[in-house]
Amino acid sequence: MKTQNFLLEIGCEELPASFIKPALSFLKEKIQEKLSSAYIPPSGVETYGTPRRLIVIAYDVPEVQPNREELIVGPSVRAAFDENGNPTKAALGFARSRGVSVEELIRVENPPGRKGEYVAVRRTVKGKPAVQILSQVLPELILSIPFKKSMRWGTKKVRFGRPIRWIAAVYGEEVVPFEVDGIKSGKTSFGHRFLSPEPFEIENVNSFIDELESRFVVASLEKRKAIILDTARKLAEEAGGELLADEELLEEVVNLVEYPYPIRGSFSEEFLQLPKEVPIVVMKDHQKFFSVVDGEGKLKNYFIGVANIKPVDEDIIRRGYEKVLRARLSDALFFFNEDRKKKLEERVPALKGIVFHEKLGTMLDKTERIKELSPFVSEKLGFDENEKVKRAAELAKTDLLTEMVNEFPELQGTMGKYYALLDGEEEEVALAIEEHYFPRFSGDKVAETKAGISLAIAEKVDNLVGFFGVGIKPTGSADPFSLRRNALGIIQTLVLNKLSLGLSQILEKAENLYRELGIDVSEGTSQEVLSFIKERLRVFLREKGHRPDTIEAVLPVTDDIYDILLRAEAIDDLRNSEEFDDVLITMRRVINIIPEGFIKIEHLEPEGEYETNLFNSFSEKREELQKLISSGDYRGALLLIKELKPAVDAFFDNVMVMDKDENVRNRRLSLLKTIADELLKLADFSKIGL
Known part of the structure; x- marks a missing residue:
C-alpha cells in the first residue's frame, strides 16, 4: 500500500514557554492514536515547536484505509424471532435500517461486549482516503489541545492558547482541507517574524524543517x-x-x-x-x-x-x-x-501587620506557634538545639518585611539568612532561617542542619494543621496553599536525613498550639493530617518502586515516616529471596484465622503437646523479635519469624483451632492472638500477596 508523510503546522501569536512542550506531547500522542484507530497508522510521529508554531509530522501514513469487514450487531435472537421462528418487528426494523432482507441476517454467538446469540449483518466497508479522514480529525484535535489557560481572542469564537494565525496541513503534496474558526488550512507557512517574515509555499513535507531553518526558524x-x-x-x-x-x-x-x-x-x-x-x-x-x-x-x-x-x-x-x-x-x-538599617529582631513586632491567613491569624501568631513547636520537634528528634531552633523560629519570617523580599519574593529565607549573619546571629540560626522553606519545589534540596530540620518540619506541620483545621483542604484540581507539597516536604526531610519521628505527637502539639492562641481548629485535625501525609507517602513509596501490597501492609503500623520506609524496604528486599514464602505463610496462618474483634485471654495456659510447643517456641524468640523490631532490623525480624514455621505447621496440622468447646477454642485463638499481636508490630501481613 502506498504511503505519504503528513505535516500539520499551527501558526499563532507567541505562546508562553510553558505551553509548548505539553502541547507537542499531546499532539504526538493523539495523532498516533487517531490515525491508528482509523486504520491508517503512521510508522512514526515527530513534533517540533517554537513560540510561534506547533508542528507534527507523521511518517508513512497509508493513502487509503484498507477495505475491512464490519459486524453490525442487532437485537438478540429471542427478540428478533417469535416462538414459531417468524421475524418480529425488531428483526424487520433492524434489517430495513441496514438495507438488507431478513433472510440475509446472520446469527452470532457472544459478539464483542455481549453474551448470548444475536442477529447481525456482516458487510464490507470500503476504505476512505487518508486526506478525508485527516480533514475530519484535525479541527477537533487542534481545539482540544489542553493549554494551561485558553481564551477567546478578539472576535474569535473558539478558545486557544493564543490567537491562531495560519494552519498548514499537507499530505504528500496535497492540502488537507478544513477550517478552524474561519482560518482555512493550506500549504503556506512563514519564517522568522523579523528575519524572514515573507510567506512561502511548502513544497515537500520531508524538507520542511530544513526550509524553516533556512528562514531563521530552528524548529527542533x-x-x-x-x-x-x-x-x-x-x-x-x-x-x-x-x-x-x-x-x-x-x-x-x-x-x-x-x-x-x-x-x-x-x-x-x-x-x-x-x-x-x-x-x-x-x-x-x-x-x-x-x-x-x-x-x-x-x-x-x-x-x-x-x-x-x-x-x-x-x-x-x-x-x-x-x-x-x-x-x-x-x-x-x-x-x-x-x-541593613534595621536588624531582623527589630522587625518581629511588625509581623503583626502581615496576615498569614484570615482564619489563622497573623505572621506574628504563626511565629509564636513555631517558636513553641520547633523546639518540641527538636527534642523528639533527639537534637540538642532548642535555643538555636527557638531563635531561628523567632526570626524566620522577619525578612518578609524587608524591601528586598518585597521586590524579589523568591529570596525569602535566603535574605533572612544573610541579614541574620550580618546582624551577628549564630550560623546555625541563620542557616535554619533559609532551610525552613526547603524543599521549595520538586527536586529541591531539604534542610540538613539540626535547627533547620526542626524548623522546616514545624513550619510545614503548622501549615497543614492550620488549614485542615479550618476546613481548607486540597481538592483533586486545586491546592492553592501547597499542602501536598508541605506533606511531601515533611516526608523528604525525614527520609533523606534518615530520621525517625513519631508524627502523631507533633501534630497534636500543633493542634493544641492553635487553640491556646485562640484559633479554633476542628477536633480530630491531627489525625486527618496524619492520614493526608500517609496518602502522600503512599505515592512516594510507589514512585520508589515498592509493591502496592507491601505499602498497604506497613502504612498502618506506625506514624514514623522513615520507619515505614525501612519496613517496606525490608519486606520487598526479602521478597526476592526463596525464604519469603516461608515467612509469609507462617505469618498468614497465624493471623488470618483470628476472628475480627476477638479479645484474647490474658493469663494464657497452653495445654497439650502442640499448643505448648508453639507457645514455648514463640516465648524463646519473643524478646529477640522485640529487640530486632525496636532497633529497626526488620529483615532480621522477618527471618526470625521463619524459625517459627515448624511449630506453627505442627500446631495447625494437629490441632483443631475452632474447637466446639468454647474454652478450648478461646485458649487456642488467644495463643495465636498473642503471637499475631507481636507480628503485626512489624507489618499487617494479611495484606501481602505471594
Missing part, C-alpha cells in the same frame, strides 16, 4: 537547546568562568526563541557585594539571563542573554541588556542597604 527544541548551551558555555569560558547550570532556565529560554543567539554582557563589580543569590535571581527571573561563576562557584560580573534574532550589530543588543540589568541591580543594592 533539542537543537535550540544545544545551540544555547554550547555557545553560552564558550562565551562564559572566554570570560574566564563557567556557565552556572540551570536546567529550569534553559528549558524556559529554549521555548522563548525561534532563532537563539547567545550574547555575553557584563555588569559593574560593585554589585558583587550583594549576596550572590540576588544578582542570580534578578538575571534569571526578571531578564532570563544565565549567570557566570568561577571555578569555586563565586559569581562573576558577566551574564549570557539569548536574543531571538541574528543582530546586525551585537553591541546594540548587549548595551540594551546591560542597561536594563544595571537598573535592576541598582534597585537591589538600594534595597539591600536600606534593609
